[in-house]
Amino acid sequence: MNRRGFSLLEVLVALVVFAVGVTGMLVALGHHMKDVSFSEEHARAIRIATREMNALRRLKYIPDSETEGEEGRYIWTATVEEMDETEIPGVTTDEAGKSRALKPCTMSVLVQWSDVEGGELKRKVELQGLELFQPK
Numbered sequence: 001m002n003r004r005g006f007s008l009l010e011v012l013v014a015l016v017v018f019a020v021g022v023t024g025m026l027v028a029l030g031h032h033m034k035d036v037s038f039s040e041e042h043a044r045a046i047r048i049a050t051r052e053m054n055a056l057r058r059l060k061y062i063p064d065s066e067t068e069g070e071e072g073r074y075i076w077t078a079t080v081e082e083m084d085e086t087e088i089p090g091v092t093t094d095e096a097g098k099s100r101a102l103k104p105c106t107m108s109v110l111v112q113w114s115d116v117e118g119g120e121l122k123r124k125v126e127l128q129g130l131e132l133f134q135p136k
Contacts, residue, residue: 045125062133102132
């Protein structure tokens, strides 16, 4: 007997195989989209932290110890602390007290954000650095 076409069983098996493949691809696409979203949020937090760190570096005099700000779901805190000059290698206590030179300071910018507006701050990025400022 000479048959043409496919039987109903063959068509159903092909459809099941196709459905399993498409379902797997959709699950993988969902995970990929979540990763892309996280990467975009992380990149924005780094841009905010970098911008605030650069703003601190442009200052001539030692700034206030802490400043804060908010951009949508992102909250940042910039902290500047004057270093104890006696902890710097090669500087004696006498030299530190008489010096009118630039003062070393540690700087830190912490950016925190939540997954949803007004939610708990679950993620964070922190940049740290050193800078020399003129005393006030």
